[in-house]
Amino acid sequence: MDAVDGNAIGGLLQQVFGREMTTTETVCGTCGTSRQVAELAVYAHAPGTVVRCPSCDSVLMVFVTMHDRTCVDLMGLAALG
Amino acid sequence: MAGTALRGRLTWQLAKVVAVTAETASVRTIAVDVPEWPGHQAGQHVDIRLTDEDGYMAERSYSIASAPGEPVALTVERIDDGEVSPYLTDELRAGDSLELRGPIGGYFVWEPEDAGPLLLLAGGSGIVPLRSILRHRERSGSSVPVRLLYSARTLDDVIYQGELDNRAARVEVVYTLTRHQPPGWSGYARRVDPAMLAEVAWPARMTPLAYVCGPTSFVEAASQALVRSGYQPGLVKTERFGGTGGS
Amino acid sequence: MSPVSRGFHRRRQDSAENAGRVPPGQYVTKDFPVLSAGPTPHTPLDGWNFSVGRPGRQRTWNWAEFRDLPSEDVTVDIHCVTKWTKLDTAWQGVSVDTLLDLAGHDGPFAMAHCDGGYTTNLPVEDLTGGKAWVAYAYGGQPLEPEHGGPARLLVPHLYFWKSAKWVRGLEFMDTDEPGFWENYGYHIYGDPWREQRYAGD
Numbered sequence: 386m387d388a389v390d391g392n393a394i395g396g397l398l399q400q401v402f403g404r405e406m407t408t409t410e411t412v413c414g415t416c417g418t419s420r421q422v423a424e425l426a427v428y429a430h431a432p433g434t435v436v437r438c439p440s441c442d443s444v445l446m447v448f449v450t451m452h453d454r455t456c457v458d459l460m461g462l463a464a465l466g
Numbered sequence: 467m468a469g470t471a472l473r474g475r476l477t478w479q480l481a482k483v484v485a486v487t488a489e490t491a492s493v494r495t496i497a498v499d500v501p502e503w504p505g506h507q508a509g510q511h512v513d514i515r516l517t518d519e520d521g522y523m524a525e526r527s528y529s530i531a532s533a534p535g536e537p538v539a540l541t542v543e544r545i546d547d548g549e550v551s552p553y554l555t556d557e558l559r560a561g562d563s564l565e566l567r568g569p570i571g572g573y574f575v576w577e578p579e580d581a582g583p584l585l586l587l588a589g590g591s592g593i594v595p596l597r598s599i600l601r602h603r604e605r606s607g608s609s610v611p612v613r614l615l616y617s618a619r620t621l622d623d624v625i626y627q628g629e630l631d632n633r634a635a636r637v638e639v640v641y642t643l644t645r646h647q648p649p650g651w652s653g654y655a656r657r658v659d660p661a662m663l664a665e666v667a668w669p670a671r672m673t674p675l676a677y678v679c680g681p682t683s684f685v686e687a688a689s690q691a692l693v694r695s696g697y698q699p700g701l702v703k704t705e706r707f708g709g710t711g712g713s
Numbered sequence: 714m715s716p717v718s719r720g721f722h723r724r725r726q727d728s729a730e731n732a733g734r735v736p737p738g739q740y741v742t743k744d745f746p747v748l749s750a751g752p753t754p755h756t757p758l759d760g761w762n763f764s765v766g767r768p769g770r771q772r773t774w775n776w777a778e779f780r781d782l783p784s785e786d787v788t789v790d791i792h793c794v795t796k797w798t799k800l801d802t803a804w805q806g807v808s809v810d811t812l813l814d815l816a817g818h819d820g821p822f823a824m825a826h827c828d829g830g831y832t833t834n835l836p837v838e839d840l841t842g843g844k845a846w847v848a849y850a851y852g853g854q855p856l857e858p859e860h861g862g863p864a865r866l867l868v869p870h871l872y873f874w875k876s877a878k879w880v881r882g883l884e885f886m887d888t889d890e891p892g893f894w895e896n897y898g899y900h901i902y903g904d905p906w907r908e909q910r911y912a913g914d
Contacts, residue, residue, distance in 0.1 A: 387681070387682035387683065387706070387708050388682060388706070388708070388752065389682060389706045389707065389708045390682075390704060390705065390706045391573070392511070392571055392573060392574055392705045392706070393527055393706070393708075395511070395527075395570040395571045395572075396476055396513040396527065396567055396568070396570045399476045399570060400476055405570075405571070405572040407571055407572050407573040407574075408572045408573045421573060422573075423571075423573035423574065423703075423704075423705075424573075424704065426752075428749055428750055428751055430746070430747065430748045430749060431748045431749055431750045432748065432750075432794050432795060432874055432894055432899060433750070433894070433897055435750040435751060437751060437752075442751060442752060442829075444750075444751075447897050449897050449898045449899070451898055451910070451911040452911065456897070456898050458897055478715070480716060515715060516718040516721045517714070517715040517716065517717050517718050517721070518717065518718070518721050518722050518723055519717055519722075521714050521715075522723050522740075522796075523715060524721075524723065547744070549723065549724060553718070553720070553721050557720045557721070558720075562718075562719055563716060563718070563719075564718070565715060565716065565718070
């Protein structure tokens with residue numbers, strides 16, 4: 386299954402952060418590449434949603450929904466917004 | 467600009483299906499009435515949620531096919547063996563309820579104030595948000611030059627063909643049919659590639675604004691080709707529908 | 714509960730004869746869904762090897778050596794934490810018992826390491842006693858990359874995220890360190906019969 390991009394999780398992001406996030410700038414914590422959320426690689430067919438850097442494949446964000454709560458891990462980002 | 471569409475938390479709303487119209491053998495446009503709809507921008511999408519009797523839920527995203535100011539319409543392609551799309555194209559009917567949230571998206575959107583010329587690249591069902599952009603351009607009276615390159619498997623798979631052909635005087639539309647061409651076809655008959663873009667796309671020196679939408683492999687190939695031809699990366703907007711274009 | 718969508722049913726293949734084979738909260742599917750946390754690796758066989766042990770003291774097999782090991786054909790039911798269950802899946806691979814007989818046991822826990830960086834942790838007890846394989850064929854065909862080929866771990870008695878795709882080795886550990894999904898909140902053990910999907914379940 387091909388990756389999609391940050392556009393596909395626009396609804397999830399708006400739910401989690403309370404606002405539109407797809408134009409938000411991100412910086413990869415591993416390779417330093419800067420991209421808007423919409424341009425990140427999204428793997429949404431997993432036990433969770435994994436967002437990776439298109440340049441180096443590092444994990445930037447992970448969303449897991451469990452028992453009606455969504456947990457977010459942003460440790461792979463050097464910057465968000 | 468639909469500012470309220472970008473603020474605040476999204477909530478699931480119950481929309482009412484007004485009509486389901488066939489576009490092609492496997493594609494339907496679903497017109498819905500959304501009671502608390504705040505308006506939308508061209509290029510945005512909605513999330514749809516289906517629930518069965520056991521409480522099992524399936525969610526998918528679909529681009530809004532209509533322009534800002536028009537009633538919300540979604541165009542859905544039936545994916546064989548899909549879990550959601552066959553329900554939307556074959557089962558859903560006028561009078562049914564449909565849970566949705568939106569509008570969503572602030573990146574893949576177009577406004578008449580955006581500088582052109584405008585290049586739209588559509589792969590398969592990637593035409594849907596681009597059609598919203600074309601309708602918005604028309605309804606707003608914008609005269610920004612626009613070219614659409616639309617890649618489809620066959621002519622029968624082209625969505626909105628009548629509408630696109632009717633606009634031929636004001637919008638340059640170029641088709642490429644990748645799997646099968648009708649007798650006498652003199653147009654392109656292969657996947658979008660740099661040579662085709664060199665002939666069809668606005669030259670990079672015009673600093674065009676490009677929107678590329680469709681399956682991931684299509685978007686990757688086409689957007690990379692544009693950037694290599696000199697398009698500014700920040701002016702090439704991409705929306706990937708995944709390997710199967712969503713099911 | 715959300716309003717029911719008239720006429721919508723998920724695809725399922727439930728029947729009385731499957732009763733007892735379907736863990737709680739699961740539904741039976743005929744498909745084989747592909748779930749991935751990252752891009753599919755494509756490791757050429759001449760660059761592939763499999764290691765068991767600890768850093769500095771491992772037993773390693775290249776592809777030819779691995780394929781020379783005694784293999785088994787097994788048919789098992791598999792259960793994904795995303796709620797689908799697939800019955801009677803047919804695999805061919807090397808039993809982890811065989812690998813540990815050759816490499817030795819060197820700790821109570823193991824971390825599976827994979828191309829692409831995926832990891833998952835398991836007690837060694839759950840990898841032995843005929844409960845786990847390193848599988849390189851599915852349905853009589855070489856395992857496709859999207860399903861974990863050249864080889865994946867197969868541990869059917871636990872949720873399928875423990876059956877790590879693109880597996881390249883088992884590293885012994887003294888403690889049960891969490892792997893990729895366990896780190897993000899999934900259950901450290903993952904028994905589908907006790908519905909251990911998330912930490913704390």
